Amino acid sequence: MSAPKIIIQILVTGAQIFGKALFEAGKQAAKNAKHSPQGAIGSDVAGVRNATSGSLTDKLTREHRMTLDEAHLILNLKQGEALENVLKNYEHLFKMNGPRPAPDPPTTGARAGKQPAPPTHSHYLQSKVVRARERIEAEMRVVKEDSTPPSDSAQGNAGLS
Numbered sequence: 001m002s003a004p005k006i007i008i009q010i011l012v013t014g015a016q017i018f019g020k021a022l023f024e025a026g027k028q029a030a031k032n033a034k035h036s037p038q039g040a041i042g043s044d045v046a047g048v049r050n051a052t053s054g055s056l057t058d059k060l061t062r063e064h065r066m067t068l069d070e071a072h073l074i075l076n077l078k079q080g081e082a083l084e085n086v087l088k089n090y091e092h093l094f095k096m097n098g099p100r101p102a103p104d105p106p107t108t109g110a111r112a113g114k115q116p117a118p119p120t121h122s123h124y125l126q127s128k129v130v131r132a133r134e135r136i137e138a139e140m141r142v143v144k145e146d147s148t149p150p151s152d153s154a155q156g157n158a159g160l161s
């Protein structure tokens with residue numbers, strides 16, 4: 001056998017092996033994309049995927065993309081705390097994660113030429129705090145509506161006709 005023929009044969013065999021490996025990797029990737037483990041969160045928020053019943057609480061969980069337990073954890077609250085505690089914790093966490101006011105630059109002295117470090121804040125954490133407050137308030141509204149009895153004016157008018 002001549003040298004060019006051997007080189008071509010090696011290249012063809014290598015291309016076949018590489019093609020088979022690439023094909024198998026593609027099949028495995030497609031299989032992995034279809035399968036999601038039971039405990040995996042993935043792109044879904046924890047607990048939201050399980051909110052599949054038609055209950056009002058599940059509807060709120062899907063709407064706010066946050067469970068009530070997660071909202072309580074974010075705001076560092078216990079179940080059933082008063083609205084004023086919710087608002088107090090919300091305001092504190094919102095301010096702590098918000099942008100801080102820039103200090104006045106010194107006009108004289110050793111630090112006159114240096115720029116202060118940019119203020120650090122987390123818009124992501126602020127949005128989580130806001131959504132946690134909204135989720136707890138929505139749950140409180142639902143509980144309040146459930147505890148107030150329906151008005152009797154509609155029933156009283158129906159009896160008169």
